[in-house]
Amino acid sequence: MIRSYVDHHYRHFNAAALRDASRGWIELLDHGGMMVLTLGGAMSTAELGISVARLIRQRKVHAICCTGANLEEDLFNLVAHQHYKRLPRYRELTAQQDKELFDKGLNRVTDTCIPEEEAMKLLDAGILPLWQTAERAKLSRAPHEFMYELIRSGTLSPHYQIDPNDSWVYAASAANLPIWTPGWEDSTMGNAFTAHVIKGDLNSYETVITGPKVMDRLYHWYIQHQKDQPIGFFQIGGGISGDFPICVVPMITQDLKQESRLWSYFCQISEAKTSYGSYSGAPPNEKITWGKLGVNTPRFIIESDATICFPLIASYVMGE
Numbered sequence: 001m002i003r004s005y006v007d008h009h010y011r012h013f014n015a016a017a018l019r020d021a022s023r024g025w026i027e028l029l030d031h032g033g034m035m036v037l038t039l040g041g042a043m044s045t046a047e048l049g050i051s052v053a054r055l056i057r058q059r060k061v062h063a064i065c066c067t068g069a070n071l072e073e074d075l076f077n078l079v080a081h082q083h084y085k086r087l088p089r090y091r092e093l094t095a096q097q098d099k100e101l102f103d104k105g106l107n108r109v110t111d112t113c114i115p116e117e118e119a120m121k122l123l124d125a126g127i128l129p130l131w132q133t134a135e136r137a138k139l140s141r142a143p144h145e146f147m148y149e150l151i152r153s154g155t156l157s158p159h160y161q162i163d164p165n166d167s168w169v170y171a172a173s174a175a176n177l178p179i180w181t182p183g184w185e186d187s188t189m190g191n192a193f194t195a196h197v198i199k200g201d202l203n204s205y206e207t208v209i210t211g212p213k214v215m216d217r218l219y220h221w222y223i224q225h226q227k228d229q230p231i232g233f234f235q236i237g238g239g240i241s242g243d244f245p246i247c248v249v250p251m252i253t254q255d256l257k258q259e260s261r262l263w264s265y266f267c268q269i270s271e272a273k274t275s276y277g278s279y280s281g282a283p284p285n286e287k288i289t290w291g292k293l294g295v296n297t298p299r300f301i302i303e304s305d306a307t308i309c310f311p312l313i314a315s316y317v318m319g320e
Helices: 002-009 013-030 049-057 068-083 095-103 116-136 143-153 168-175 188-199 212-225 240-246 248-255 284-290 306-317
Strands: 034-039 063-066 106-109 112-115 231-236 265-269 299-302
Touching: 002 013, 002 306, 013 034, 013 231, 013 265, 013 299, 013 306, 034 049, 034 240, 049 168, 049 306, 063 068, 063 240, 068 112, 068 116, 068 143, 068 168, 068 188, 095 106, 106 116, 112 116, 116 143, 116 188, 143 168, 212 240, 212 248, 231 240, 240 248, 265 284, 265 306, 284 299
Parallel strands: 034 063, 034 231, 231 265, 265 299
Antiparallel strands: 106 112
């Protein structure tokens, strides 16, 4: 079993941090807690959805904050996986070779190329009518709610090229999981939405909920659930997907002057070395000074590649 293997071999340094963080996640759940998972970087293109989807189905993850790229790239992989191109020797590519990939409609993410036509254009064609229908009805929805609607409509199902059980957005849709997507405009679909408004295919930017309205939704979710159970925070990578949601607690306690639990668990996986002045790479203790974590909050930092260690953590938490 993976759990017994990790317990026996992972005893020191980053290995021990991985083991301790996994045990802490289990302890949080055993005390009736909930876990918020944040996804930065290119975790969906790295197919972390295989692990995340299983965690969602087993109710080990209760909400997600992710970049717009991770939200859409999970579905890109779902419908266009066979058209992806992997480049294991990507470090040896010249600028001209990257230009040739672009000319073929292949957008590279490290060692993996996402096909423009089969992935991005397909999703855009499917979601535009949903944006237009919502606009006519004067409805505003979050980015993930349109993705859920697209999945549930069956429009994408003829195009599935992987087992949908390996898609975390598919699993989140089935569980109706809350997702917060700060900075959604920094994504392919966010760019497409803006282009459709400029071209006149859409008339309003209000159809998709973004910006401070996303924080408002997060506030209402957190204030409701923290009353009855502790809430943990597991951060993969840095950037807005982690920085945005952790701030909800000091907003509640300092700006709104309301009572609230602090985050009851914190773990970050990052390759960024701890450095003062570099927020995403700062140690968890720094978050105590911002009213996000407490002195006794279980907190862990794993300096490693999430694509290597997170599947191990997920399997450990699931008791494998």
